[in-house]
Amino acid sequence: MPFNSISNRNNYIDQVLNTPFDLVVIGGGITGAGIAWDATLRGLKVLLLEQNDFASGTSSKSTKLIHGGLRYLKQLKFKQVCEVGRERAIVHNIARFLVRPEKMLLPIYENGSLSRITAALALTVYDTLAGVGKVDSFSYHSKEKTKSLEPLLPLKQLLGSFLYAEYQTDDYRLTWTLIQSALNKDAICLNYAKVNQIKTDENSSIRAVCFEDTILGENFEIKTSLVVNAAGPWVVDVISLDAFPPQKELLLSKGTHIVLSNNKFPLKQALYFDDIEKKRMIFAIPKGNTTYIGTTDVEYTNDKNKIYSSNTEIDYLIKTVQSVFPQLSINASDILSSWVGVRPLIKEPGKESTEVSRKDEIFVSQSGLISIAGGKLTGFRKMAEKVVDLLVKFHFKDKPGLKRSSGTKNTLLDGNSFKSESELNYYLVNLKKQFSDLGFEPELASIFMKRYGDKMEKMIGLLKDKVNVHDKIEWLLEAEIMYGILNEMIYFPTDFIQRQTGMLWFDRPKCVLKKEFILTVFALQFKWDNIKLSQERLKLDQLLDSSLDFKD
Ligand SMILES: Cc1cc2nc3c(=O)[nH]c(=O)nc-3n(C[C@H](O)[C@H](O)[C@H](O)COP(=O)(O)OP(=O)(O)OC[C@H]3O[C@@H](n4cnc5c(N)ncnc54)[C@H](O)[C@@H]3O)c2cc1C
Numbered sequence: 292m293p294f295n296s297i298s299n300r301n302n303y304i305d306q307v308l309n310t311p312f313d314l315v316v317i318g319g320g321i322t323g324a325g326i327a328w329d330a331t332l333r334g335l336k337v338l339l340l341e342q343n344d345f346a347s348g349t350s351s352k353s354t355k356l357i358h359g360g361l362r363y364l365k366q367l368k369f370k371q372v373c374e375v376g377r378e379r380a381i382v383h384n385i386a387r388f389l390v391r392p393e394k395m396l397l398p399i400y401e402n403g404s405l406s407r408i409t410a411a412l413a414l415t416v417y418d419t420l421a422g423v424g425k426v427d428s429f430s431y432h433s434k435e436k437t438k439s440l441e442p443l444l445p446l447k448q449l450l451g452s453f454l455y456a457e458y459q460t461d462d463y464r465l466t467w468t469l470i471q472s473a474l475n476k477d478a479i480c481l482n483y484a485k486v487n488q489i490k491t492d493e494n495s496s497i498r499a500v501c502f503e504d505t506i507l508g509e510n511f512e513i514k515t516s517l518v519v520n521a522a523g524p525w526v527v528d529v530i531s532l533d534a535f536p537p538q539k540e541l542l543l544s545k546g547t548h549i550v551l552s553n554n555k556f557p558l559k560q561a562l563y564f565d566d567i568e569k570k571r572m573i574f575a576i577p578k579g580n581t582t583y584i585g586t587t588d589v590e591y592t593n594d595k596n597k598i599y600s601s602n603t604e605i606d607y608l609i610k611t612v613q614s615v616f617p618q619l620s621i622n623a624s625d626i627l628s629s630w631v632g633v634r635p636l637i638k639e640p641g642k643e644s645t646e647v648s649r650k651d652e653i654f655v656s657q658s659g660l661i662s663i664a665g666g667k668l669t670g671f672r673k674m675a676e677k678v679v680d681l682l683v684k685f686h687f688k689d690k691p692g693l694k695r696s697s698g699t700k701n702t703l704l705d706g707n708s709f710k711s712e713s714e715l716n717y718y719l720v721n722l723k724k725q726f727s728d729l730g731f732e733p734e735l736a737s738i739f740m741k742r743y744g745d746k747m748e749k750m751i752g753l754l755k756d757k758v759n760v761h762d763k764i765e766w767l768l769e770a771e772i773m774y775g776i777l778n779e780m781i782y783f784p785t786d787f788i789q790r791q792t793g794m795l796w797f798d799r800p801k802c803v804l805k806k807e808f809i810l811t812v813f814a815l816q817f818k819w820d821n822i823k824l825s826q827e828r829l830k831l832d833q834l835l836d837s838s839l840d841f842k843d
Contacts, residue, residue: 300506307479308511312338313690314682315500315515317486317529320350321462321668323521324469324480325675325699331476332702333679333694335687338513339470339478340502342485344786346466348523350668351789352632354548354574354585357382357390357458357669359421361413361563362572363649369420371650375669376421382672383458386468386704387715388744392427393459393576396441396560398615401448404569407431414455427456441560443616457561459576462668463790464742467779469671471705482780489518489532489660497533497658506782517686519678520662524595524635533660539652541664543592543633544644547600548585549608550628550796555621556612558582567611571645575612579738579797581627584608590644591633599842600631628799628838637665653678672699706744718745725751731763742792743774750774764801765808772812782817784809784831795838802835 314330316323319341327339341347360368360375383390397414399407414429423429430453437452438444470480481504488501490512501512522529524543561576575584587604602623609621636647651666651674661681666674676697687693709715719740723733729751739747753773759766775781775791787809788795794802802809810831814824 300504303479303481304504304507304509304511307338307481307513310336310338310479312336312479312513312515313687314338314517314519315340315513316519316521317500318348318521318523318525319345319466319470319480319482320348320521320523321346321466321469321671322350322523322663322666322674323519324350324466324473325671326519326521326663326678327473327478327480328469328476329672329675329679329697329699330682331473331478332698333683334690334692335679335682337473337478338515339473339480340484340486340500341480341482342505342525344482344783344790345470345480345780346463346790348525349632349635350466350523351463352546352548352630353462353668354546354576355460355462355583356393356574356576357460358667359417359423359455359457360669361417361455368648369416372417372420373422374673375667376417376423378669378673379458380422381700382669385672385699385702385707386460386465387707387709387712388740389465389468389704389707390458390460391741393457393561394454395457395563395574396437397453397455397563398437398441398444399450399452400565401450404565404572407450410453414453417455423456429453429455441558441562443558443619445616445618459561459578460668461741461793463793465668467790468704468706468744471779472702475705480780483782486529486532489529489658491533491658495658497660516659517682518660519682520660522662523664524633526635526662526664530656530660530662533656533658539654539662539664540638542590542636542638542644542647543595544636544647545589545591545598545600545604545631545633546586547604547608547631548583548629549600549605549626550581550583550799551621551625552627553577553580553582555625556582556584556616556619562615564611564615567607567614573608573611581797583796584612588634588645595633598631598633599837599840600629601843602841603843604631605629605841623841626839628796629841630796630838635664651677653681675699706746708745715740722747729754730760731767735767746778749778764805768805768808769812772809773816776813776816784813784827785834787813788831788834795834799835799838802831806831806835 313335314337316327316339327337330337357379360372363371418428432452434449434451483505484502486500486502490499492498499512499514503510520529558577566573605623637652639647653663655661722736726736727733753770781787788802
């Protein structure tokens with residue numbers, strides 16, 4: 292169903308109210324989306340409710356890496372390295388267009404926290420445990436070769452470097468792709484649907500969840516006996532809606548990333564290097580015309596709905612970059628954009644956020660509410676499998692036709708019909724030709740393919756429908772907005788610049804330049820009056836400001 296009008300949303304809600312669901316999932320981040328996808332593949336009827344836009348919580352604020360877990364090795368967590376290593380390969384395979392190989396350079400310095408021997412040992416263990424194939428296994432490079440790999444690195448104290456395999460993704464898009472894959476299998480997933488009550492019966496078992504549709508401004512009740520709470524940093528708040536007090540505590544750890552332009556920080560190669568205090572490691576990853584740098588790791592106890600980066604964090608990231616690249620002159624006013632999120636970690640008495648394990652944990656309340664927290668973006672598939680295995684074992688043992696084991700390992704996600712790199716490359720060559728025929732830079736095709744995979748045919752159709760040779764940026768923007776509204780449950784310009792395109796972070800100047808155009812396309816499509824248009828303009832301005840708003 293296209294999502295391009297409020298009346299369609301009403302129809303969608305009618306469908307929600309008239310469908311008997313096996314399971315309601317609260318939270319449309321990577322964890323909830325993964326669970327919805329796994330459960331639908333096994334044959335369960337799923338409703339997923341997300342209070343804001345999909346992935347608007349932590350799942351859009353990560354370093355955007357599908358990790359092999361090198362940092363776990365430092366903590367001697369071999370089992371976790373094995374697991375995330377395996378997961379990394381699986382996720383690349385099922386979402387090839389979106390999870391792309393990215394070689395990471397680890398420079399070795401005379402006085403660095405890692406010696407050449409320690410790093411070589413760690414990477415050997417890492418490659419073995421993570422099941423890295425020959426082509427991708429790590430390599431050591433001399434000082435001179437290192438300089439050619441990343442000309443910006445000063446030679447002083449540099450001994451050489453290691454190049455090892457990681458994967459880069461777009462966390463927002465990965466989450467949406469899971470939602471879309473679940474929708475394809477008849478799940479119903481609603482954004483802007485905030486769960487505000489969990490009702491129990493006289494036996495204290497769950498009988499219904501109530502949610503507010505914040506677009507329609509109405510409240511609804513859904514009968515269900517089975518609810519999975521995948522609310523990330525809000526997991527304990529959701530448990531509190533239940534009749535029983537939370538038995539778990541989360542430790543929220545805040546992480547900030549900053550974005551610099553290529554002019555200011557002309558990095559060619561993704562880097563993993565010591566922070567200024569030589570206590571943690573920091574990533575610097577080129578993306579488009581920018582490079583993003585992160586992250587921090589600071590315990591967070593304030594409002595989860597209004598998270599800001601502090602000036603101290605910004606200062607720390609800038610000083611860290613300058614400690615490696617003293618020739619650069621960077622200050623806070625050079626930052627193009629930034630994002631900040633909180634890791635929902637399971638509290639471990641006596642441990643600080645940097646020491647607390649990133650492992651996931653499932654806990655079941657007395658009412659039967661199943662909550663899951665902790666974990667990583669990388670491990671979403673395995674986390675989902677564990678939750679749905681539990682559901683099948685205890686609730687659906689006798690349900691006819693239900694698949695007992697997870698099918699997610701070998702099921703390609705929506706948009707990924709590519710079974711190999713050569714199939715993907717063939718598609719890309721064709722796409723470049725189509726872009727070129729329409730008068731666009733062929734290289735744009737790569738950016739679009741990483742967003743939409745094999746869905747690009749639909750976008751090309753929209754481009755052909757609305758030719759605007761006078762302003763190519765607007766032509767492309769309009770087609771992309773229409774694609775999002777019709778296919779991706781995009782309701783607001785703020786969703787468009789964050790979830791659909793990531794423009795807020797990686798092309799903020801375009802957001803500012805084309806703000807009125809973007810608003811106009813939405814206003815026409817959703818028939819907004821001037822009051823609504825002003826409200827959305829304000830929201831957009833606030834969002835743009837927030838990406839450069841640092842508070843102590
Ligand atoms: C700075 C940083 C960097 C990271 N980098 C990486 C990385 O590179 N690789 C990696 O693998 N992992 C990384 N992680 C970890 C990873 O991002 C998280 O583990 C993951 O995104 C958590 O997903 P989630 O779905 O559990 O939580 P969330 O994404 O926060 O999703 C929970 C959702 O529940 C919704 N919700 C809450 N309450 C309600 C309600 N009442 N009704 C309806 N919906 C509700 C929220 O709006 C939210 O969208 C990073 C984390 C941080 C903070």
